[in-house]
Amino acid sequence: MAEQQVQRQVAFVFDLNKCLGCQTCTISCKTLWTDQPGMEYMWWNIVNTMPGRGTPRDRDQMGGGFDAGGNARPGVLPSAADFGEAWEFNYDEVFYGGKGQSAYLHPRRPGTNGVAEAPDWGPNWDEDQGAGEYPNSYYFYLPTICMHCANPACLAACPRQAIFKREEDGIVLIDEERCDGYRFCMEACPYKRIYFNQPRSISQKCVACFARLEQGVAPACVRQCPGRVRHFGYLDDPESDVHKLVEVWKVALRLHPEWGTKPNVYYVPPLSPYRFDENGDIDEANSRIPMEYLRSLFGLEVDGVLATLKEEMAKARRGERSELMDILIAYRWQDMFKPFVQDPGELERPPVKA
Amino acid sequence: MLVKRVDAKKEELLDPAGAAWRKSRGSKVVLSPTPLDIQPTEYVRVSWRGRPYGKVPSMRVSALHNGRDIFFRLVWEDDSADSKIADTNQFVDAVAVLFPIAADAPLIGMGIKGKPVNAWFWRADWEQPKNVAAEGMGTTQRRDDPALAAKARHTRGQWDVVISRSLNGKRAPKGTATLQAGTISKIAFAIWQGANQERAGIKAFSLDWQELQIEA
Ligand code: SF4
Ligand code: SF4
Numbered sequence: 001m002a003e004q005q006v007q008r009q010v011a012f013v014f015d016l017n018k019c020l021g022c023q024t025c026t027i028s029c030k031t032l033w034t035d036q037p038g039m040e041y042m043w044w045n046i047v048n049t050m051p052g053r054g055t056p057r058d059r060d061q062m063g064g065g066f067d068a069g070g071n072a073r074p075g076v077l078p079s080a081a082d083f084g085e086a087w088e089f090n091y092d093e094v095f096y097g098g099k100g101q102s103a104y105l106h107p108r109r110p111g112t113n114g115v116a117e118a119p120d121w122g123p124n125w126d127e128d129q130g131a132g133e134y135p136n137s138y139y140f141y142l143p144t145i146c147m148h149c150a151n152p153a154c155l156a157a158c159p160r161q162a163i164f165k166r167e168e169d170g171i172v173l174i175d176e177e178r179c180d181g182y183r184f185c186m187e188a189c190p191y192k193r194i195y196f197n198q199p200r201s202i203s204q205k206c207v208a209c210f211a212r213l214e215q216g217v218a219p220a221c222v223r224q225c226p227g228r229v230r231h232f233g234y235l236d237d238p239e240s241d242v243h244k245l246v247e248v249w250k251v252a253l254r255l256h257p258e259w260g261t262k263p264n265v266y267y268v269p270p271l272s273p274y275r276f277d278e279n280g281d282i283d284e285a286n287s288r289i290p291m292e293y294l295r296s297l298f299g300l301e302v303d304g305v306l307a308t309l310k311e312e313m314a315k316a317r318r319g320e321r322s323e324l325m326d327i328l329i330a331y332r333w334q335d336m337f338k339p340f341v342q343d344p345g346e347l348e349r350p351p352v353k354a
Numbered sequence: 355m356l357v358k359r360v361d362a363k364k365e366e367l368l369d370p371a372g373a374a375w376r377k378s379r380g381s382k383v384v385l386s387p388t389p390l391d392i393q394p395t396e397y398v399r400v401s402w403r404g405r406p407y408g409k410v411p412s413m414r415v416s417a418l419h420n421g422r423d424i425f426f427r428l429v430w431e432d433d434s435a436d437s438k439i440a441d442t443n444q445f446v447d448a449v450a451v452l453f454p455i456a457a458d459a460p461l462i463g464m465g466i467k468g469k470p471v472n473a474w475f476w477r478a479d480w481e482q483p484k485n486v487a488a489e490g491m492g493t494t495q496r497r498d499d500p501a502l503a504a505k506a507r508h509t510r511g512q513w514d515v516v517i518s519r520s521l522n523g524k525r526a527p528k529g530t531a532t533l534q535a536g537t538i539s540k541i542a543f544a545i546w547q548g549a550n551q552e553r554a555g556i557k558a559f560s561l562d563w564q565e566l567q568i569e570a
Contacts, residue, residue, distance in 0.1 A: 074401040077443040077551070157397030159492040159554050180496070182554045186442070188397045196442040 003151045003262065009170035010208065011242045012222070013231040013252045014143050015268040015328055017309075021127070021141035023047050025221035025230070029145075032220045033207065038197040040086035040110075043123050044206040045221050047143040051293065052126040055144075056082035056192050065153050065190030066260030072156065075187040083195065084122035085110050135280075138288040140270040143229070144255070145221065146193040146206035147263030148172045154205075157188035169234075170264065171208040179203055190259040216342035223337070223344075228330040232337040235264070241327050241336055242266070249324050251305045253298040268328065269294055269302050271309055355381055355541065357417040357424060359569040367418055367425045368505045370514040375427055380416030383543055385558040392463055393555045394492040408558035410545045413449075419568060424533055425518040426451050428543070435508035436548030437478035445553050448477040448546040449515055450486070453531030453539065454563065461542050461563055464488040472531040474517050476504045478548065483517055487529035491555050497527055521568075536570035 029045040046055045054060060056078040064075030087107035094103045109117045130139025148171045155163040155172060162178035163185060165171070174185070174194075181201035186194040194205045209219035217223070222230040233240030235247070245252040245268065252266035272289040274282045287306075294302045312322040327335075334341045358378070366372040387408025393399045413430035428449050436447045452461065456469035465471035465488050473486040475496065485499035499519075506515040522534055533539065540563035546552040 072395075072397040072400045074397075079441050079443045081441075083442070153397070157395055159394040159398055160494070161492060180494075180554070181439075183442070184395070184397055184401075184554070187401060198439055198442070201439065 004155065004165045004170075006165055006170040007167050009150070009235045009264055010148070010213070010233065011235045011246060011264040011266060012145070012219075013242050013245045013266045013268065015229050015231070016140055016142065016270040017268060017328070018227045018229045019047065019141040019143060020227045020229075021047055021049065022226065023124075024224050024226055025143060028220040028224035029206070032209070034204075038199040039195075039204070041080055041083055042195040042197075042204065043083075044193070044195070044204075045143065045145045046123050047141050048124050049127050049130060049139050050142045050297075051131045051139070052124075052129065054192075055084065055123045057084075057121055057125075058082075059192045060256075062192055063190070064188045064192070064259070065256075066151070068258070068260075070260060072153065072188065073190075075190065077183055077187045078192060081121060084125065085119070087119055087122070132288065135276050136288050138272055140272075140289065142255075142267075143221075144191060144193065145265060146172060146208070147191055147255075147261065147265045148206075148208055150262035150264060151260060153188040153190060153259075153261050154185035154194060157184040158182070159184065166210075169208075169210075169213060171210055171213075173207060173210065174203055174205060176200075176202050176204075190256065190261060191263070212344065213340060215344070215347055216340055217344045217347070218337035218340040222340075228333060228336065230336065231327075231330075232340060234339075237339070240338055244323075244327055249308070249327075250301075251308055251324065253301055253305060255297060257299045267298065268309070269298050269305055271306060355415065355417060355564055355566050357419050357566065357568040359535065360418050360420055362418075362420055364420070364423055364518070367420060367423070368503055368516050368518055370427055370429075370505060370507055370516045374418060375416065375516075378416040378418065378427075380414040380427065380429070382412050383415050383560050383564070384412050385410055385543070385545060385560055388544075388555050388557055388559055389462070392491065398555065402556055407547075407550055407552055407556050408545075409550070410547065410558045413543060413545060415543065417566075419521060419535065421521070421535060423518050423520050424568070425516055428513070428515045428517065430513055430545055431511055432508075432513050432547060432549075433511050434549045435478070435513070437508070439479055443551070444548070445546070445551050446478045446548040447513060448475065448548070449513070449517075450475045450544045451517055452542040452544065453533070453566075455487075455529060455531055461559075461561075464491050464494065466490050470529060472529060473544075474502055474519060476506070476515055476517055478506065478513075485527060485530055495529075499527055499530070533566075533568060535568050538565060538567045540564065541566040 034042040062076040132138045162175045179202040222232045231241035233242045272287045275286045277283040312324040316322045316325040362374045416427045450473040452473045459465045459469040459471045470489045475486045476483040483502045483504045484496040488494040501520045504517045542560045544557045544559040546557045
């Protein structure tokens, strides 16, 4: 499967050194796009604690994508339980059952009607567990969405050509009219960012807020992020942060580049404090997040990127100017997603249909 | 395959347990897996290589008409009735009856451009079968079609499905095979096993068109 050629490509850069794990991005997406029946369990955007099993459960073992020779790799079709079903709560009992003082709200697995079967998995279930032993324990947050890949495994897998990559901005969309719910795309996407809508029998995923882009508005997850983590823009626009971070400073890396889909979501990898050695002294040769682990996620370039980040931080500390630090600090919020700076609140709205 | 003319009401003929079917033993149709190398994407080929599918070896087909509607009764072994999509990794049982629209439309690959085929596609989770037009794999267009009806039951490890449509192309949308009493045309069959995640081109099908003779 050859790379899909497009006129322009938008890209996201997520700075993992700033992500708070607050899931504001997740909720902004949920309320905007996935609040309809059949979408209860969908989280087109999800933030996972790393190291962790991911969403869906054990995603990294689910295959898909391409091998080193560019051949399709078989993948696994996750169950709803792997993603984490939408829980139900015993509202009736607590609020209307006369037990307001004795009963408390607890989650149940869906469809277990009355039987209080406690869930044993959910999206980001292993939140804040991370890895390592005190005082060298560590974790960081990893937001994922559909990567709007340059070589989308989902698009290549679909026997109905129901998935397409837009010429004008390179975002990858599923044509819901053509989709027959075969779910080969779900299997083939190595990032497992496609969900199946059971009542509608179609596959659905992040749409990069295309309707907002067309009005010059940045995607909801980008605009709503309180951590100023998310940069967005055209990769070929020399004025855009994403261009500067990916092409000029080269500090933004793809997640699992070996999966071969060439994502257009990039990550500034996380720095971490130095380890303590056996004597309780600071070991300046090793950081708490093991480099092997970061290399397994972002490839071998991660060493160089962390070195650049450290150099530029040192410069800034000495009071010298660092363009890179200025970009990553994001002094001016709107600079993060130029030219998609239109305030959605100021757009003229079409009249609401009765 | 002969479609006998009987004097019976639609309701009776649509019911697989209906009296009209008792006399017809039907004929055995041998099925085989659709070849892997004609699957339309590399992913489908790679992910099913070495994985068994299309394992229903045969089905029994009987056919009747009453001058107004035509009925196909399709019976095949399937231990598990998968009649609801209850999970994201689960699929449902299905069966299709296929007809060429162009007389020389190839069956393998579901027709080609300019030589379409027509299928009546029943899926265990649907109230009504859908009308499918195709000019090659992956080009299928499914449409609701009020002229199509089906009734199904699953007993003793067997699906027993009757699919019917009006004769003479009455109320038929474009791209529908018109079947007429007193004519000879062609027919083929396909089966999907939901329990084995079969869908799209991953199915069992009758290798070639069979002759379909509709009694006058
Ligand atoms: S992340 Fe997955 S769904 Fe999104 S474009 Fe890439 S392969 Fe397709
Ligand atoms: S909204 Fe921003 S800071 Fe919060 S979890 Fe999402 S990316 Fe991280």
